[in-house]
Amino acid sequence: MRKDRGVAALTPTLSREGEGAVQGHMKVIGFSGYSGSGKTTLVEQLIVRLKLAGQRVSVVKHAHHDFDIDQPGKDSWRHRQAGAFEVVVASDRRLAKIREYEVEAEPTVHQLIAELYECDWVLVEGFKHADLLKIEVWRAATGKAAQYPYDPYVVAISTDSPGELPVPTQLPVLDLNDADAVAHFLLGNPARYEYRSPLFEPESASADADAGGGAAAPAPVGPAASGG
DSSP: OOOOOSGGGGOOOOOHHHHHHHHHTOEEEEEEOOTTSSHHHHHHHHHHHHHHTTOOEEEEEOOOTTOOOSOTTSHHHHHHHHTOSEEEEEOSSOEEEEEOOSSOOOOOHHHHHTTSOSOSEEEEESOTTSSSOEEEEEOGGGOOOOSTTTOTTEEEEEESOGGGOSSOOOSOEEETTOHHHHHHHHHTSGGGGBOOOGGGOOTTOOGGGGGGGGTSSOOOSSGGGTTO
């Protein structure tokens, strides 16, 4: 049995149709912020609003190393315990795939996005250091530092305390408690977030094509970003 299946095993071979769908139409936006900032609540509310706008939405979520979605004693759990590398469970309503790394691995956000079926929007929660355009979710009450002053991939700040931002900025500042405004911000310029995976870029591609994970050049922290 192969024992080298870690991160490398995450990268699927996409069909030309699938590759075109991922690179040409899917929009990706990240939501970064510390625990307790409100990321999950905002993402949850945005899923509802984007669905109402006729969009198919998927989510990529960073989790702790010991997370599990299976239930002890169930057939799929027993298959994993017996040593299955992957288990796919499906019904006429949903499908789940569980993969056990044979070597501990930390997949990149791009490898996880490559696992997704075609959709309109991918909302990425966590991965605050990823090279993806992102909205920073920041609350003064958490006592945590802000990311936007030094991260050129932050395109907007969603906060409930705009008057307490640690550094003046001309980035758009969105009300954390107004998911409609955040959805309007994203849907107002969807082309900005179109995703091109660096996993499938030709080797001769220019460095410019790689900025922001291929979605767009990273938004500058300054006046040029204020148009959102």
